[in-house]
Amino acid sequence: AVKLHGSIDILVSNAAASTSFGSLMDITEEIWDKTLDINVKAPALMTKAVVPEMEKRGGGSLVIVASIAAFSPSPGFLPYNVSKTALLGLTKTLAIELAPRNIRVNCLAPGLIKTSFSRMLWMDKEKEERMKETLQIRR
Numbered sequence: 001a002v003k004l005h006g007s008i009d010i011l012v013s014n015a016a017a018s019t020s021f022g023s024l025m026d027i028t029e030e031i032w033d034k035t036l037d038i039n040v041k042a043p044a045l046m047t048k049a050v051v052p053e054m055e056k057r058g059g060g061s062l063v064i065v066a067s068i069a070a071f072s073p074s075p076g077f078l079p080y081n082v083s084k085t086a087l088l089g090l091t092k093t094l095a096i097e098l099a100p101r102n103i104r105v106n107c108l109a110p111g112l113i114k115t116s117f118s119r120m121l122w123m124d125k126e127k128e129e130r131m132k133e134t135l136q137i138r139r
Contacts, residue, residue: 001053008053013043014065018080032079039083044090051103059102064091068111084109 001008017038020031043064054060066087073081091107
């Protein structure tokens with residue numbers, strides 16, 4: 001990015017994985033590792049990689065995309081829910097740590113977005129309607 005554009009102004013961390021559906025007893029260590037590596041460890045390491053470049057230009061912005069699952073977990077998505085909750089903690093900690101470097105850190109927590117990633121949650125219209133009932137905006 002630096003070679004192509006000259007500097008790094010912003011990092012948006014939006015990659016995520018949800019590699020299982022089931023209860024705690026169904027989840028293997030490999031599933032935990034993959035989910036936490038992609039959803040939590042990768043944003044932390046990407047931040048570590050870009051901070052020196054942001055400092056060179058006098059500051060920057062980091063946007064971490066968590067999920068409504070951090071506040072209202074969906075049953076059956078334990079590792080995903082935990083990883084998105086961890087992103088809230090990562091955001092709070094980085095905001096404190098990076099503020100003196102003039103790097104702003106924010107977190108987004110979108111609700112259900114109809115993608116193939118979330119198909120299991122919205123394919124069933126009855127389940128989708130129940131989810132909408134919990135949202136103020138009802139959509």
